[in-house]
Amino acid sequence: MASVQDRLKEVAAVGQEIVETGFAYLDGEFVPLADAKISIATHALQYGTGVFEGIRAYWNAEREQLYAFRLREHFERMARSVRIMRIALPGDPDHLSALAVELLRKNGFKSDVYVRPLAYKAARSVKVALQGLRDGFAMYSFPLGAYLPTGGLAARTASWQRTADAAIPARGKLTGAYINTALAVDEAHDYEADEAIFLTADGHVSEGGGANLFMIRDGVLATPPVTDDILEGITRDSIFTLAKELAIPIEERQIDRTELYVAEEVFFCGTGAQVAPCVLVDGRPVGDGQVGPIAKKIGDLYFAIARGDDKRHAEWRTPVYR
Numbered sequence: 001m002a003s004v005q006d007r008l009k010e011v012a013a014v015g016q017e018i019v020e021t022g023f024a025y026l027d028g029e030f031v032p033l034a035d036a037k038i039s040i041a042t043h044a045l046q047y048g049t050g051v052f053e054g055i056r057a058y059w060n061a062e063r064e065q066l067y068a069f070r071l072r073e074h075f076e077r078m079a080r081s082v083r084i085m086r087i088a089l090p091g092d093p094d095h096l097s098a099l100a101v102e103l104l105r106k107n108g109f110k111s112d113v114y115v116r117p118l119a120y121k122a123a124r125s126v127k128v129a130l131q132g133l134r135d136g137f138a139m140y141s142f143p144l145g146a147y148l149p150t151g152g153l154a155a156r157t158a159s160w161q162r163t164a165d166a167a168i169p170a171r172g173k174l175t176g177a178y179i180n181t182a183l184a185v186d187e188a189h190d191y192e193a194d195e196a197i198f199l200t201a202d203g204h205v206s207e208g209g210g211a212n213l214f215m216i217r218d219g220v221l222a223t224p225p226v227t228d229d230i231l232e233g234i235t236r237d238s239i240f241t242l243a244k245e246l247a248i249p250i251e252e253r254q255i256d257r258t259e260l261y262v263a264e265e266v267f268f269c270g271t272g273a274q275v276a277p278c279v280l281v282d283g284r285p286v287g288d289g290q291v292g293p294i295a296k297k298i299g300d301l302y303f304a305i306a307r308g309d310d311k312r313h314a315e316w317r318t319p320v321y322r
Contacts, residue, residue, distance in 0.1 A: 022107040024140035025099055027122075028090065030106060033140055041124035043133055048176020050120030051081040054271040057104060057113045057141075057320060058307040066109055066320040069271075069306045071097045073234050078117060081172030086130040087119045090137045097318065103141055104320045114144035114272070120175070147272035148211065150299065152291050153194040154280035155208070155266070157257060158184035162198035162206040162229045170206075170229045178210075185209035195268060197260070197281070200228050205255040211270035212236040213255075215263040216294050221250040228254060235269045235302075238316070242301055245312075248294060265292030267299075275299035 024036040044050040053075070057068040075093035082089055089096065100115055107113075122136030160183045163170060168177045184196035188209065196209035205224055207213050212233040214223045221243050226232055243250045260266055264287045266278040277295040279286050286292075304310035308317055 018140075018142045022141070023103060024138065025103055026138045027136055030103070036138060036140065038122065038136070038138075039124055042120070042136075043123045043125050043127075044120035044136075044175065046126065047121075047128060048174070048179070049085060049087075049130065049133075050118055050175035051078060051085055051087060052119075052173050052175055053078045053115075053117045054173070055100065055115040055117070056144075056271050056274075056306070057109070057115060059109065059111050059113075060308045061110075063308060064110075064321070065308065066104060066113070067306065067308050067317040068097075068100065068104065068115070068320060069318075070234050070238065070316050071100060071318045073237075074271075075100075075117070077172070077232065077234065078119065081174065082119050084169055084172050085119075085121075085174060087121065087135050089119055100139060101318060101320055103139055107141055109141070109143065109320075111143045112145060113141050115139065115141045118175075144272075146274070146276075148268060148274075148276040149194055150274060150276050152277055152279040153268075154192070155195045155197050155268075155278050155282075156188045156191045156193035157282055158187055158196040158198055158209075160184040160187065160196075160198070162200055164201055164229055165227075171226060171232050173231065181209045193280075195273075195276075195278070197257075198229075199257060203257065204228055205257060205260065206230055208268045208270075208273070211268035211273035211276065214239065214267050214269065214295075215255065215260060216265040216292065217259065217263050219249065219264075221248050221294065222253055222255060223250075224255055225252045231270075233270055235271055235274070238302065239269055239275070239298060241313075242298055242305075246297060246301070248298075260286070263287070265295050267292075267295040275302050 020034040024033040026036045075096040117139040121133045123133040188196040198206040207230045260281045268276045277291040
């Protein structure tokens with residue numbers, strides 16, 4: 001297993017500036033990414049009034065094909081999230097999916113990539129409100145490998161509490177809400193951990209800094225319910241399906257912090273995180289301190305399906321190149 005310092009270098013590499021090459025989509029047209037700019041007076045920059053998505057596309061060298069993973073489902077979630085923020089999208093999920101495919105084609109990627117759609121309040125206004133403000137939409141993409149280490153990571157419970165649904169909703173990917181994530185993950189890094197674990201206001205496990213959380217206890221796969229202030233994750237939903245197909249018992253229930261200390265396995269999942277096993281929580285080894293067999297089985301199947309090496313769930317893969 002890599003040292004903590006090596007893992008943190010791996011995580012820090014993800015935070016490097018994105019090289020602005022290729023094309024982006026901004027308010028109705030494809031433009032060079034380097035020219036896709038907005039004003040410093042933009043409402044979303046001042047107040048975090050935006051909604052985003054993160055979408056992975058996986059390169060299959062043998063087939064010379066790039067597969068966008070669960071593309072439409074991401075835009076379906078975005079369509080739900082913008083309702084919270086009173087933002088109008090420039091089309092339905094099918095239209096936005098087609099734009100994403102065209103963007104990837106224009107860039108001609110032959111590597112794993114990440115797509116970032118962003119809907120936001122584009123008005124140049126200092127009014128702290130949502131209604132009556134002009135909306136904007138943008139989308140760009142860039143090569144991306146592992147966001148979190150997938151060979152066994154360390155996590156730490158955050159002193160920062162997960163924002164409640166009645167304060168800043170976590171179920172949608174609201175841009176301003178990720179201040180909560182940034183504070184918790186930065187604190188985790190201060191303690192030489194890769195990822196944070198949020199607790200709810202009543203002290204139950206919510207999720208990771210930027211990923212949903214699963215644990216295995218007594219052979220049962222458990223994850224917090226959506227009512228414990230989690231993102232309604234698409235990768236999380238995929239794992240529900242895969243676990244059922246692998247005949248792994250699964251349940252949604254509240255999880256105590258100390259359950260993570262006595263669990264056989266813990267892992268995080270998300271579009272960015274993918275399937276990332278956790279081998280250390282708050283300085284305590286998870287199980288035997290190694291990547292567990294259930295997380296490995298689920299992770300291997302997830303990657304095989306996403307990359308197109310496993311034929312199952314073709315409906316989850318959108319081929320980019322004709």
